[in-house]
Amino acid sequence: MNSEQARERVSELRTLLTKANDAYYQEAAPLMSDREYDQLMEELRRLEEEHRLFSPDSPTERVGGEPTREFPTVTHPVPMLSLSNTYSREEVDDFDRRVRNLLGHDNYSYMAELKYDGMAIRLRYDNGRLALGATRGDGTQGDDITANIRTIRDVPLSLSGNHPQELEVRGEAYMEMAAFAKLNSAREENGETVFANPRNATAGTLKLQDPNTVARRPIRMFAYDLLLEDDNRERTQQEKLNMLDEFGFRVCEHRAMCPGIEEVHKVIEKWGGFRKDLPYETDGVVIKVNEERYREILGQTAKAPRWAIAYKFEAEQAVSRIHGITLQVGRLGTITPVAELEPVLLAGTTVKRATLHNEEEIQRKDIRAGDRVIVEKAGDIIPQVVNVVLQEEEKRGEPFRMPEECPACGSKLVKLPDEVAWRCTNNQCPPQVRNRLEHFASRDALDIDGVGEAVVDQLVTNNLVSTFPDLYRLTVDDLTPLERMGEKSAANLVASIGKSREKPFEKVLYALGIRFVGVTVARDLARAFPSVEALMEAGEEELLAVDAIGPRIAGSVRSFFEQTENGEMIRQLRELGLTFESEEKAAASDKLAGKTFVLTGTLPTLKRSEAKELIEKNGGKTTSTVSKKTDFVLAGDEAGSKLEKARDLGVKIIQENEFFEMIK
Numbered sequence: 001m002n003s004e005q006a007r008e009r010v011s012e013l014r015t016l017l018t019k020a021n022d023a024y025y026q027e028a029a030p031l032m033s034d035r036e037y038d039q040l041m042e043e044l045r046r047l048e049e050e051h052r053l054f055s056p057d058s059p060t061e062r063v064g065g066e067p068t069r070e071f072p073t074v075t076h077p078v079p080m081l082s083l084s085n086t087y088s089r090e091e092v093d094d095f096d097r098r099v100r101n102l103l104g105h106d107n108y109s110y111m112a113e114l115k116y117d118g119m120a121i122r123l124r125y126d127n128g129r130l131a132l133g134a135t136r137g138d139g140t141q142g143d144d145i146t147a148n149i150r151t152i153r154d155v156p157l158s159l160s161g162n163h164p165q166e167l168e169v170r171g172e173a174y175m176e177m178a179a180f181a182k183l184n185s186a187r188e189e190n191g192e193t194v195f196a197n198p199r200n201a202t203a204g205t206l207k208l209q210d211p212n213t214v215a216r217r218p219i220r221m222f223a224y225d226l227l228l229e230d231d232n233r234e235r236t237q238q239e240k241l242n243m244l245d246e247f248g249f250r251v252c253e254h255r256a257m258c259p260g261i262e263e264v265h266k267v268i269e270k271w272g273g274f275r276k277d278l279p280y281e282t283d284g285v286v287i288k289v290n291e292e293r294y295r296e297i298l299g300q301t302a303k304a305p306r307w308a309i310a311y312k313f314e315a316e317q318a319v320s321r322i323h324g325i326t327l328q329v330g331r332l333g334t335i336t337p338v339a340e341l342e343p344v345l346l347a348g349t350t351v352k353r354a355t356l357h358n359e360e361e362i363q364r365k366d367i368r369a370g371d372r373v374i375v376e377k378a379g380d381i382i383p384q385v386v387n388v389v390l391q392e393e394e395k396r397g398e399p400f401r402m403p404e405e406c407p408a409c410g411s412k413l414v415k416l417p418d419e420v421a422w423r424c425t426n427n428q429c430p431p432q433v434r435n436r437l438e439h440f441a442s443r444d445a446l447d448i449d450g451v452g453e454a455v456v457d458q459l460v461t462n463n464l465v466s467t468f469p470d471l472y473r474l475t476v477d478d479l480t481p482l483e484r485m486g487e488k489s490a491a492n493l494v495a496s497i498g499k500s501r502e503k504p505f506e507k508v509l510y511a512l513g514i515r516f517v518g519v520t521v522a523r524d525l526a527r528a529f530p531s532v533e534a535l536m537e538a539g540e541e542e543l544l545a546v547d548a549i550g551p552r553i554a555g556s557v558r559s560f561f562e563q564t565e566n567g568e569m570i571r572q573l574r575e576l577g578l579t580f581e582s583e584e585k586a587a588a589s590d591k592l593a594g595k596t597f598v599l600t601g602t603l604p605t606l607k608r609s610e611a612k613e614l615i616e617k618n619g620g621k622t623t624s625t626v627s628k629k630t631d632f633v634l635a636g637d638e639a640g641s642k643l644e645k646a647r648d649l650g651v652k653i654i655q656e657n658e659f660f661e662m663i664k
């Protein structure tokens with residue numbers, strides 16, 4: 001490589017890695033796997049070194065695991081180490097031999113725990129209350145992400161049981177696979193980049209700047225270590241896990257005491273068998289010397305303790321060939337490319353298709369029809385193509401190109417600024433119509449029994465239904481001519497469609513399929529605007545005043561209701577008897593009408609969500625930032641900057657008991 005080429009490659013790598021960094025830390029959606037990132041970073045470092053091309057702006061100056069700029073940095077008083085990995089029975093035996101040799105006896109035992117695949121966090125409790133939550137960072141310094149950690153329900157805000165004054169807990173934050181799959185499919189549908197796996201989704205989420213968004217992502221935690229001031233050497237890992245359990249943490253429910261390494265092998269074999277059935281991802285077993293006093297003797301190397309080791313399970317990957325790339329059209333017109341694979345057995349199921357997410361992803365990995373590829377189950381649910389396996393002199397197909405027209409209806413595809421997905425903007429595009437109807441009838445929406453993929457397909461193909469109101473006009477006579485549809489099932493179908501009229505407003509709102517309006521947002525909207533009219537009339541500012549609503553959602557809601565055909569559709573649905581008003585509307589008081597509240601700190605009895613609900617039930621509103629428009633700041637313990645701001649602006653600050661007085 002001459003210096004001109006090196007300069008070009010360096011600039012290319014810097015752009016790519018900066019983009020990857022931003023995606024990871026700011027948008028919380030990794031562009032590439034950790035391995036790829038490391039390889040590219042190494043290439044850049046080498047080229048900069050060889051060709052003396054240094055720059056303070058280069059991503060090499062900002063190493064991957066370092067704390068990010070966005071959060072305050074904290075120094076870990078006791079460093080957060082990592083674990084050495086082993087991959088075979090022999091290596092595990094080697095570890096045991098080392099332990100025995102270093103100790104000079106075999107009076108020790110082991111504790112085996114699952115190795116959770118998420119992100120390490122550190123929690124400090126002062127006087128039994130959560131005082132700090134931090135990331136591992138580089139092991140010595142991490143980010144103070146307390147506000148985000150507070151939203152994790154498995155993290156007790158105050159400890160239970162007989163706990164010492166000060167203590168520190170370490171554990172793994174993670175996302176369950178089902179939650180991960182749900183998050184990703186929503187992101188895909190919304191044209192956002194998807195997370196590669198639950199671990200990235202967790203790390204990305206905990207680095208978000210907005211704790212409200214974090215709170216809506218179901219992050220969980222297992223605690224695996226307890227640090228106490230008393231330095232009691234007689235303590236064991238087993239006792240510490242029991243204490244953590246008593247203090248209110250979740251600990252490994254499969255933990256196993258092993259008197260020797262033979263028992264450890266048995267545990268590895270057993271857990272390797274059932275790990276597929278767990279709702280979360282585990283990539284191995286952590287084997288720890290149980291006795292604190294022996295740990296002290298064994299000590300640690302620069303990076304990892306000598307008293308513990310990780311055994312890593314084999315990755316669930318398989319090789320297959322892509323025989324074609326097809327395109328799927330989503331409910332909102334998003335085009336998702338899909339790899340059609342030669343069937344292959346992976347983690348107990350036969351995989352025939354894998355999502356390729358979007359055009360950028362295909363180009364980045366240069367995936368082409370005919371390629372041999374490695375397939376992996378991300379979150380053991382959705383198969384993904386990890387990369388192409390190229391064989392030398394293999395003749396490859398043409399690079400993938402996104403067509404200009406919708407594969408289903410022929411309309412021109414568009415790509416909105418800031419989005420990775422292409423979309424078909426034709427509302428009447430048949431797969432969009434089908435997916436909208438399926439969504440409308442789905443469990444979280446109107447939960448209409450019998451209206452699934454196959455029936456929707458028949459209804460649309462036979463021109464019986466193209467809009468939501470059409471569903472409610474179906475008669476038994478319309479349905480009986482359909483294949484496999486007897487009198488009885490037709491009558492059942494009509495009845496279950498009819499029954500959906502009883503579903504509450506929030507479900508109807510979700511069923512409409514407004515972009516970015518998921519179950520939770522629909523609920524928030526239905527509470528803040530108790531009728532569809534109120535919602536349709538709401539301006540951007542009113543929408544933004546709802547806690548969970550940002551400009552993106554507000555914009556989407558506005559544009560949905562501005563479309564005349566949607567207004568007409570809602571008018572018809574109302575006429576057909578669907579619910580467009582919240583029941584709570586009647587029951588609520590208007591004691592707090594027109595009043596805006598900001599919540600801060602931990603309240604003595606109410607959870608934040610409960611306080612919010614009470615405010616809204618009584619006609620008030622909550623927002624997340626204190627401004628001159630705020631009427632009250634409802635403050636609990638450990639209230640932070642919001643309280644100061646309220647004082648600065650002269651906003652009235654009230655305690656929980658005063659709040660109860662107001663709504664009594």
Ligand code: IVH
Pocket residue numbers: 080081082083084113114115116117119120121136171172224225252286304305308310
């Ligand atoms: S103990 C001295 N126990 O694995 C290190 N770690 O590669 C103490 N991890 O960063 C770690 N499950 O976040 C321990 N049951 C478990 C674990 C576990 C997952 C993670 C941990 C650490 C990484 C080490």
